[in-house]
Amino acid sequence: PSMMFVKDLNGRYLLANEHFRGVFAGDLQRLEGRTDFDLFPEEMAARYQANDRLVSDSGTPVSVEETVPHPDGMHNYVSVKFPLLNAQGRVFAVAGIATDITERQRAEGEVRRLHEALQHHAEELELRVTERTAELLVARDRAEAADRTKSAFLATMSHELRTPLNSIIGFTGIILQGLAGPVNPEQTRQLGMVRNSARHLLALINDVLDMSKIEAGELKVESAPFDLRAIIEGSIAAIRPFAETKHLGLRL
Numbered sequence: 001p002s003m004m005f006v007k008d009l010n011g012r013y014l015l016a017n018e019h020f021r022g023v024f025a026g027d028l029q030r031l032e033g034r035t036d037f038d039l040f041p042e043e044m045a046a047r048y049q050a051n052d053r054l055v056s057d058s059g060t061p062v063s064v065e066e067t068v069p070h071p072d073g074m075h076n077y078v079s080v081k082f083p084l085l086n087a088q089g090r091v092f093a094v095a096g097i098a099t100d101i102t103e104r105q106r107a108e109g110e111v112r113r114l115h116e117a118l119q120h121h122a123e124e125l126e127l128r129v130t131e132r133t134a135e136l137l138v139a140r141d142r143a144e145a146a147d148r149t150k151s152a153f154l155a156t157m158s159h160e161l162r163t164p165l166n167s168i169i170g171f172t173g174i175i176l177q178g179l180a181g182p183v184n185p186e187q188t189r190q191l192g193m194v195r196n197s198a199r200h201l202l203a204l205i206n207d208v209l210d211m212s213k214i215e216a217g218e219l220k221v222e223s224a225p226f227d228l229r230a231i232i233e234g235s236i237a238a239i240r241p242f243a244e245t246k247h248l249g250l251r252l
Contacts, residue, residue, distance in 0.1 A: 001019070001099070001100075002097050002098060002099045003016070003017060003019045003020035003023065003024075003077075003097070003099075004016065004017045004019075004020065004095070004096070004097050004098075005017070005020050005095070005096050005098075006093050006094070006095045006096075007035075007052060007093060007094050007095075007096075008092070008093050009056055009091070009093065009094070010035075011035045011036060011049045011052060012032075012034065012035055013032055013033065013034050013035070014032060014093060016031055020098075024040075024068075035049075040068070040069065044067075044068070044069075047066070048066065051064050051066075051079070051081060052081065052094045055081045055082060055083050055091075055094050056083060056091045056094055060082075060083070061080060061081060061082035061083070062080075062081055062082075063079070063080050064081070065077065066079050066098070075100050075102040076100070076101050076102050077098040077099060077100055077101065078098070078099050078101050079096050079097070079098040079099075080096065080097050080098075081094055081095070081096040082094070082095055082096075083095075150212070151212065154208065154209060154212050158205065158209055161205055162205055165205070168195075168198045169195055169198045172191050172194050173195065175191055176188060176191050176192065192237075193238075193240070193241065196234055196237050196238060197238055199234075200238050232252065233252065236250065
């Protein structure tokens with residue numbers, strides 16, 4: 001697949017293989033004796049012959065990349081040119097082997113293009129990940145701030161609501177014990193309802209605080225017996241005043 005040729009020291013072709021002839025000789029029936037100036041533009045021919053003289057003058061091979069016109073456009077070649085010696089060890093000709101690297105360079109260029117595109121995509125992806133990470137950090141900070149606010153609210157509610165409720169429960173108990181003076185049966189019943197409602201409200205507040213403990217993973221659930229009748233009776237007692245206000249019968 002490579003082109004091979006031999007030129008004398010005056011740049012005239014002595015030999016060439018069929019590949020070379022088919023590409024560059026064109027309709028020249030006889031290649032031998034022709035020079036590069038018969039085949040190529042003057043500037044290219046002068047450059048080719050300068051490389052030939054470098055080989056003949058130095059007596060050593062050279063490898064050069066050369067651009068050569070083809071019928072379908074410009075092609076790139078790697079040409080290895082080397083001296084041919086006579087029996088006396090003198091250079092009498094320059095031989096060359098030229099390999100078309102156009103397609104290889106195109107493939108390498110495509111590989112580079114794909115690599116650059118992939119690298120650009122990776123950079124974009126990294127940027128998106130960085131931006132998304134920053135957004136998640138902001139969201140996390142906001143969530144933590146909201147959680148701290150909620151915790152502060154619950155702590156305040158625990159103190160501000162439980163303290164007066166305990167006072168209501170405590171003073172109601174004092175009145176029911178008769179320490180502040182005698183109370184009649186109806187007053188005892190109503191004061192009992194007040195105390196039970198206050199206890200119920202206190203239990204609700206404690207339940208809210210338990211929800212906070214559940215979210216924090218700090219609530220410990222224990223299994224224990226309880227008085228179902230007392231719970232039902234307490235629930236009925238809490239809602240009975242609302243039923244009576246609407247003149248509704250409530251039976252347990």
